[in-house]
Amino acid sequence: MTILNSPLPNSIRRGTASSVSVRDATKSPPPSPFASLPAIPPSYFKPLCHPLVDQVSKEVDGYFAERWNFQSPKAKEKFLATGFSRLTCLWFPKALDDRIHLACRLVTVLFLIDDILEDLLFEEGSLYYDKLIAICRGDSLPDRSVPAEYIMLLSALMRFSMGLKITPQELETVKPIEKNCAKHISVINGIYSYEELLVSKTAHEEGGAFCTSVQIMMGEMDVDAESTKRILFAMCREREFRHRMLVAQLKEESDDTMKVSSALPVYVQGLEYQVSGNEAWCSTSPRYKVAAQKNCQ
Structure with a gap:
């Protein structure tokens, strides 16, 4: 015996509230006005990640964990979880194996500097940024007591990460x-x-x-x-x-x-x-x- 040929329960045959529930359940709910809104449209591009991402991330994260003056242990944990080296390996998946770690250091320090600039007023941030640029150009020497200044020296090593x-x-x-x-x-x-x-x-x-x-x-x-x-x-x-x-x-x-x-x-x-x-x-x-x-x- 199929479900369609099976007898209805007594409560439904008598026309009780149960029959109303069954009848309403067959109706489609009114469409949501937002149901037709599209999700994020798919990209035409497909990302690629550098094969050394895990190894490089461990090395670079450890480097900054030891040398950067984080404001608190929580700030350090947030840094380690963010994955700046993974970003770099996604940005430069074709970088030479012996240069990708330098690229990861550069990108990481730029993000860390960006976080510092958020705590500064516009004028203070501009002065800080100008000093870093001067260091990169060789116009001034870095203060080794300030991590951002001497780590920025690595930026010059990253100009040809792909050897092009x-x-x-x-x-x-x-x-x-x-x-x-x-x-x-x-x-x-x-x-x-x-x-x-x-x-x-x-x-x-x-x-x-x-x-x-x-x-x-x-x-x-x-x-x-x-x-x-x-x-x-x-x-x-x-x-x-x-x-x-x-x-x-x-x-x-x-x-x-x-x-x-x-x-x-x-x-x-x-x-x-x-x-x-x-x-x-x-x-x-x-x-x-x-x-x-x-x-x-």
């Missing part, structure tokens, strides 16, 4: 691609760091609050934060489409009018990996996920 030699003329031809990728990275950072900014107790009004892509778009479009993020994600996907167009255009021009070195296509591919790796890290980093959870509480 590209002529100034070639670099000029890829400027549109570089700018397009930079805008993508900036917007994605703004999307995922928005909640971190909201819960930050050290952000100053004259600092980053009005400089994020989310905040700017909210003011321009007169929409809320979530709507703004959807708009910005769509814009980033257009950036990815534009990247492919610019790369195709560069290849066509190179074939017709000029000769380029074998390093240039590798460099352009590296830019794409930076874009995809940046979004992969931002979407999974505890640095932003914890902030988003706190903002929802």
Whole structure:
């Protein structure tokens, strides 16, 4: 005997409240006005991570854990959980094996400096930043009692992490691609760091609050934060489409009018990996996920 041929329970045959429940259960609930809103549109790019990510992360995290003056044990724990070396390995998956750890150190110190600047007023932060730039240029010597100053000396070692030699003329031809990728990275950072900014107790009004892509778009479009993020994600996907167009255009021009070195296509591919790796890290980093959870509480 099938379920369809089985007798109904007495309560339903008598038309009691149970029959009402069965009848209502067959009706579809009214559609939510937000049900059709799309999730994050998928990227055209696929991230790649450097094969030495685990080894390098352990080495670099240990290096800074020993040498950086963290404000508290909790701050050190947060640093170790964030994964700046993983970000670097996603940014530079094709870096030479003997140089990737230098890239990880550079990126890590830049993030740590960024955290320091949040505690400073705009003028103080500008002076601090200018001093670091002077050290990198060799215009002044670092104060070894200040970790950020002498660790920044490593930045010079990172300029050729992939071992690429590209002529100034070639670099000029890829400027549109570089700018397009930079805008993508900036917007994605703004999307995922928005909640971190909201819960930050050290952000100053004259600092980053009005400089994020989310905040700017909210003011321009007169929409809320979530709507703004959807708009910005769509814009980033257009950036990815534009990247492919610019790369195709560069290849066509190179074939017709000029000769380029074998390093240039590798460099352009590296830019794409930076874009995809940046979004992969931002979407999974505890640095932003914890902030988003706190903002929802």
